[in-house]
Amino acid sequence: MIEEGPDHSKLSDGQLWTQLKANDQHALNTIYLRYIRSLYNYGFKIAQDDKLVEDVIQDLFVDFWEKRHRLSDVENVEAYLFKAFKRRLLREIHRLKKRTSLGLSDDLLDYEFPLQPSIQSEFINEEEQRSQQDRLAEALKRLTPRQREAIFLKYQQKLSFAEVAQVMEIETKAIYKLMSRAINTLKENMKLGMLACTLLLSDFL
Amino acid sequence: MEKDYSKYTVQDFLFDEAFILLAYRGTEEKEIWHTLLKEHPEKTIEMEEARRILHSMTFAEDEISEAQLTSIADKVKQQITAGEYQKKRKNQLSSLYKIAASLVILAIICFGTYRFIDFDEETSTDIPLAAVHKSNPRGQKSKVTLPDGSKVMLNSESKISFPKKFDHGLREVHLEGEAFFEIKKDLEAPFIVYTKALKATVLGTSFNVRSFPEEDYTNVALSTGKVSVATIDSSDIQNKVVVLEPGRQAVYHKGSSKISEGSFDMEEILAWKNKTIYFKQANMADIENKLERWYGVDITVENTARKKVSLSTTFKDQPLSSVLKSLAFTLKFDYQKGKNEVIIRFK
Numbered sequence: 001m002i003e004e005g006p007d008h009s010k011l012s013d014g015q016l017w018t019q020l021k022a023n024d025q026h027a028l029n030t031i032y033l034r035y036i037r038s039l040y041n042y043g044f045k046i047a048q049d050d051k052l053v054e055d056v057i058q059d060l061f062v063d064f065w066e067k068r069h070r071l072s073d074v075e076n077v078e079a080y081l082f083k084a085f086k087r088r089l090l091r092e093i094h095r096l097k098k099r100t101s102l103g104l105s106d107d108l109l110d111y112e113f114p115l116q117p118s119i120q121s122e123f124i125n126e127e128e129q130r131s132q133q134d135r136l137a138e139a140l141k142r143l144t145p146r147q148r149e150a151i152f153l154k155y156q157q158k159l160s161f162a163e164v165a166q167v168m169e170i171e172t173k174a175i176y177k178l179m180s181r182a183i184n185t186l187k188e189n190m191k192l193g194m195l196a197c198t199l200l201l202s203d204f205l
Numbered sequence: 206m207e208k209d210y211s212k213y214t215v216q217d218f219l220f221d222e223a224f225i226l227l228a229y230r231g232t233e234e235k236e237i238w239h240t241l242l243k244e245h246p247e248k249t250i251e252m253e254e255a256r257r258i259l260h261s262m263t264f265a266e267d268e269i270s271e272a273q274l275t276s277i278a279d280k281v282k283q284q285i286t287a288g289e290y291q292k293k294r295k296n297q298l299s300s301l302y303k304i305a306a307s308l309v310i311l312a313i314i315c316f317g318t319y320r321f322i323d324f325d326e327e328t329s330t331d332i333p334l335a336a337v338h339k340s341n342p343r344g345q346k347s348k349v350t351l352p353d354g355s356k357v358m359l360n361s362e363s364k365i366s367f368p369k370k371f372d373h374g375l376r377e378v379h380l381e382g383e384a385f386f387e388i389k390k391d392l393e394a395p396f397i398v399y400t401k402a403l404k405a406t407v408l409g410t411s412f413n414v415r416s417f418p419e420e421d422y423t424n425v426a427l428s429t430g431k432v433s434v435a436t437i438d439s440s441d442i443q444n445k446v447v448v449l450e451p452g453r454q455a456v457y458h459k460g461s462s463k464i465s466e467g468s469f470d471m472e473e474i475l476a477w478k479n480k481t482i483y484f485k486q487a488n489m490a491d492i493e494n495k496l497e498r499w500y501g502v503d504i505t506v507e508n509t510a511r512k513k514v515s516l517s518t519t520f521k522d523q524p525l526s527s528v529l530k531s532l533a534f535t536l537k538f539d540y541q542k543g544k545n546e547v548i549i550r551f552k
Binding site: 037 | 222261284
């Protein structure tokens with residue numbers, strides 16, 4: 001039975017995790033509210049299927065509750081959530097593919113991870129913004145899915161490199177390599193005009 | 206900043222957590238920027254390009270809708286509640302499973318001050334596209350079989366929606382009006398009835414659900430077994446949950462948004478299923494509403510009764526004409542009966 005809950009919104013992730021392990025359903029709820037949007041965003045980019053993403057998120061949180069006494073102490077809840085979620089999602093995608101026998105590949109990493117630039121207000125004029133975005137969109141297409149995912153986790157989700165490594169389950173060193181290639185490709189394809197850069201700099205001077 | 210930025214390339218900046226943080230904070234940290242640029246004027250262009258790249262890397266979000274957010278949260282809560290209930294039962298009451306398997310009757314009366322059309326709009330987002338909608342006009346009842354083989358007897362002026370095929374592990378139906386459910390037992394897949402204000406979760410049994418729009422309370426009444434009842438309020442993520450014991454009912458009042466528990470009259474709740482019109486201290490408005498729904502007619506009362514009407518009686522499987530004849534005698538009114546219309550005139 002759930003009564004009106006205490007306000008957990010100011011607790012850190014670590015504190016919430018501890019509370020969750022101590023049978024506090026409100027802690028689970030707060031974690032849910034804190035991360036549902038980013039988990040969904042991430043999950044949809046992997047699965048491209050909102051129903052599936054919803055189901056997996058649901059299972060994930062039900063499991064957290066049911067296995068709360070067995071949950072390990074987690075250093076970084078956000079990275080842990082992303083990792084646990086991704087594993088589960090991939091497993092589910094894999095299972096569905098097998099069932100429909102559409103996917104011949106056994107590769108769990110077989111997903112596209114599409115990324116589109118979002119509209120920004122930073123740019124001085126619309127035309128420049130549009131061409132900038134077009135260039136970025138083109139550049140993003142040239143990346144591998146794994147590169148896009150790393151770029152997303154690092155620069156959109158704003159995880160640390162160590163966290164990105166944890167979520168993607170590869171060595172931090174490998175993340176650097178993956179991402180420097182990605183950034184090279186982006187830079188080459190975006191060909192930022194130096195003039196524009198210098199102009200913008202005046203904002204700070 | 207203790208690193209040697211003088212040797213940094215654009216890429217190095219893009220890999221520097223401190224620089225990245227600074228770039229994201231941007232203009233809020235002007236002073237640090239100034240210092241940094243002053244210390245490394247030779248790196249102005251690299252830093253600016255790195256900052257520019259960082260800022261261009263914002264990507265279109267695949268946003269979850271509030272409805273999805275709430276619906277997942279609800280399902281998690283339901284599953285958790287159902288899971289706890291199952292566990293508890295397994296531990297303490299394993300023998301009671303046999304009883305639960307036999308017959309569990311749950312009655313839900315749910316009234317709301319909303320209209321049919323509102324209900325449509327509200328729930329259409331929750332119901333998958335391949336949803337089946339069955340509805341009865343006034344004066345008609347029907348039997349519906351659900352995808353899992355469960356049986357539903359749907360009362361008049363009632364509507365039920367459910368997916369063509371239930372998702373694995375979850376059986377959900379949306380109801381407005383009243384229905385009696387005989388649910389195929391499936392402990393793996395809780396059966397959830399959604400009404401406007403409440404939802405009831407059972408693990409396989411039979412129960413009655415009633416959810417008409419005219420009144421401002423919702424009622425769930427349980428005969429045997431066990432069921433969890435929860436409010437549905439998207440603005441309140443911590444919805445209230447009540448686990449009902451047999452013979453108890455949960456009443457939800459729209460105004461207070463609270464669930465209170467009490468006992469209930471079984472005969473009254475399930476009378477409709479036995480083709481019985483059940484009046485219990487009914488006033489004239491109650492009588493009108495009930496007869497209109499039951500027989501699918503419009504009733505007009507031309508002048509009010511001199512004495513306050515309070516009627517307690519039942520009519521089992523009788524045509525409207527004999528019900529009217531009987532009521533006219535008891536309550537002292539004249540009436541005219543047209544095809545789909547009744548006019549009542551108190552003496």
